Amino acid sequence: MSERATVDLSRFDNSKTFDPGAGLVKRTIWYFTNALFFLNPCFPFRSPKPALLRLFGARVGKGVVIHPGVNIKFPWKLSIGDHSWIGQRVWLDNLDRLTIGSNVVIAAGAVVTKDVPDNCVVGGIPAKVISTIENDLEEPEEAAAAEEAE
Numbered sequence: 451m452s453e454r455a456t457v458d459l460s461r462f463d464n465s466k467t468f469d470p471g472a473g474l475v476k477r478t479i480w481y482f483t484n485a486l487f488f489l490n491p492c493f494p495f496r497s498p499k500p501a502l503l504r505l506f507g508a509r510v511g512k513g514v515v516i517h518p519g520v521n522i523k524f525p526w527k528l529s530i531g532d533h534s535w536i537g538q539r540v541w542l543d544n545l546d547r548l549t550i551g552s553n554v555v556i557a558a559g560a561v562v563t564k565d566v567p568d569n570c571v572v573g574g575i576p577a578k579v580i581s582t583i584e585n586d587l588e589e590p591e592e593a594a595a596a597e598e599a600e
């Protein structure tokens with residue numbers, strides 16, 4: 451039988467060890483931005499979302515698709531690579547730095563707490579790699595270099 455840790459939540463205080471990475475004002479403005487434009491199922495537009503995330507310090511690549519109902523903890527601790535899709539009701543619970551690779555699909559309802567590598571599908575709670583994606587698309591620079599070499 452496995453041993454259980456004893457935790458007294460009434461004594462829990464992480465204020466000295468946990469760094470949210472932004473002050474109260476920025477966190478509060480983000481809370482409402484997240485609620486209005488990301489979590490809100492009545493905001494159907496995808497195109498402003500990457501720019502909004504960048505405004506709050508996230509690194510977001512090109513062609514990123516973020517579906518409605520997504521909950522993001524701290525955008526200033528988030529990186530998303532190119533052409534990655536975040537499904538409906540995904541929770542990016544990034545208390546620490548979180549990097550989502552390029553060409554990634556995060557399945558609807560997943561809770562992501564750890565980095566996600568390039569070229570894969572992840573899903574579940576906590577999110578795990580479900581399958582890998584073959585990526586035979588060349589980067590434009592690589593394609594141009596290959597053409598020049600021919």
Ligand SMILES: CC(C)(COP(=O)(O)OP(=O)(O)OC[C@H]1O[C@@H](n2cnc3c(N)ncnc32)[C@H](O)[C@@H]1OP(=O)(O)O)[C@@H](O)C(=O)NCCC(=O)NCCS
Binds near residue numbers: 536537559573574581
């Ligand atoms: C995400 C999705 C496209 C993955 O499809 P896929 O890569 O073809 O994967 P499969 O359906 O073949 O499933 C492969 C395995 O992962 C598991 N799996 C699939 N989706 C899962 C999920 N959301 N959470 C946990 N496990 C999942 C399957 O049970 C299967 O397990 P098994 O091999 O033990 O039987 C598919 O689950 C789906 O359509 N989800 C709902 C819609 C969605 O999230 N779309 C993406 C929005 S951006």
